[in-house]
Amino acid sequence: MCQRFNGVHNCREFPSLLALNGYIQASRALMITSIVCGTFGLLLALIGVQCSKAGGENYVLKGRLAGTAGVLFIFQGLCTLIAVSWYAFNITQEFFNPLHAGTKYEIGEGLYMGWCSAVLAIAGGACLTCSCQMGTEEKYRLPYQAKGTVYSGPAPTRSVAASTYGRNAYV
Incomplete structure (x- = not known):
């Protein structure tokens, strides 16, 4: 220093x-x-x-x-x-x-x-x-399933969900 x-x-x-x-x-x-x-x-x-x-x-x-x-x-x-x-x-x-x-x-x-x-x-x-x-693993309930079931697969795409529902299904 x-x-x-x-x-x-x-x-x-x-x-x-x-x-x-x-x-x-x-x-x-x-x-x-x-x-x-x-x-x-x-x-x-x-x-x-x-x-x-x-x-x-x-x-x-x-x-x-x-x-x-x-x-x-x-x-x-x-x-x-x-x-x-x-x-x-x-x-x-x-x-x-x-x-x-x-x-x-x-x-x-x-x-x-x-x-x-x-x-x-x-x-x-x-x-x-x-x-x-x-x-x-990822487990989540899809909106169109019954309340007791759990889906453990890949996440659905928007086109699958859109084809399942009509346009009044979303809140």
């Missing part, structure tokens, strides 16, 4: 990344885990949404991929929340410690952004996990 004051260089080498405090190293590891989980969750979510052409027309597999992506997003949010909260706790402890001789840091915008991103990742992952279909 070099600083320049009026043409004079004042350089101080940082000895090692391993010389940092343990909570900073753990927070880095948690944030790297969070980034990896978020990246894989995003890829799985893009493949697992029903409107995507990737992955074919197997909606059961797409539902499972979307559910897995939701779990990864929840794990990402938890890792971020733990790392940011732990770092903020240690900053607060050092700030109010009268015996701390080092630099006293304050809670800044980066920590607030970390908390917001963690809450949004957890909420988005919960929504994605709850909205996916994890069943083995």
Whole structure:
């Protein structure tokens, strides 16, 4: 780390990344885990949404991929929340410690952004996990079937439904 004051260089080498405090190293590891989980969750979510052409027309597999992506997003949010909260706790402890001789840091915008991103990742992952279909096959009742029967085949096209009903059948 070099600083320049009026043409004079004042350089101080940082000895090692391993010389940092343990909570900073753990927070880095948690944030790297969070980034990896978020990246894989995003890829799985893009493949697992029903409107995507990737992955074919197997909606059961797409539902499972979307559910897995939701779990990864929840794990990402938890890792971020733990790392940011732990770092903020240690900053607060050092700030109010009268015996701390080092630099006293304050809670800044980066920590607030970390908390917001963690809450949004957890909420988005919960929504994605709850909205996916994890069943083995799609079962739904067609409008022209009796109330006790369930159709478990492919979805009817609009032309089949239109040919079955007259124009006054829709509400």
